[in-house]
Amino acid sequence: MTKQTWSAVKSTVSKLSRDDLLSLVAELYRLSKQNQNFLHARFANAEAAMEDCKKIIAECLYPDVLRDRPLQVAKAKKVVADFCKAVADPVLHADLMLFFVEQGNAFTLEYGDIDAGFYNALLAMGRHAVKTICSLPKELQEPFRERLSEIVLSSSGIGWGYHDELAEIYDAAFPEED
Template identity: 35%
Template sequence: MTKVTKLKIPELKKWLKENDQKELISIITELYKLNDEVQQYLSVKYIGESTVNDLFDKAKKEIKDEFFPEKGFGKMRLLEAKKSINLFKKLTNDSARTVELMLFYVEIGTLFTSTYGDIDSKFYNSMLSMYNKVVVECEKDEKLFTKLDDRLYTIVVKSDGIGWGYHDGLEELYFSISWLEDEEL
């Protein structure tokens, strides 16, 4: 396999400093035309919150469509749903809404398996892994936990009766949250 030579960051910075403003505007405009991610990134940077809201809604729809599209059956491409979450995170750096998307992924996945029946261990491992990531973030931020607690617990309740140890795994993760121990005291 042939390795493509790439410009390194220090070289890029040096090259950019050597160009005048007109040339830089031209380069950025060309990048904008070539790449959707660049368009979204620059829109977040300069338009701000409304673009972040649009990207959040878009990511949420992409996740939902992998499981419950408006027409036909869900393809359940977990990697595609996770890519939507990761792209949102990369473009916006909005950690709170990224966690919301992660939790939505588990909610919609749990609904999918409740609707269509048993899936496979890879599916449940993916759901448990994502739920664990949400729990880890909730451990760091009690306000976030308070905001998401009902949704976290509802997933546990709705998973009752689902196989592959899924319900037990969710329950174990949920009750491992230290904020819950503080409430019980």
């Protein structure tokens, strides 16, 4: 059995007419919600797609506990990853990544400490956010720095070493700040 490769697909797709290619994209669009989200973010309205992503992240990292909704960290991480693959705008990436951390942080402040895995996910996303923020021109960094500073300040009572590591991430990225 031969291995399926992108090269074989690319070879065939490159021979398609414009109409056939549009038809293929339409079929892929109808095939799954994930494809629809990707295509909306890439080609239609990235800001609207990001708002949809924020709703999902909020449901995953700040679920309605009164309705017995679970935390879904992996799903929230996938939403961020998929959006960043679809959209090539680092400002939107930074915004969505910080929103992820803000939601997890706010959930903890409301309901108490979770566990090490949860905080490791928030810290990993925080590191990605900081790396993205630092890649932006200085004039675009300030609103993100302020949001991250608020997260650090509000996390002071959270355990598992989360606050300390979050503060270290912030201080390493922005050493001239308090």
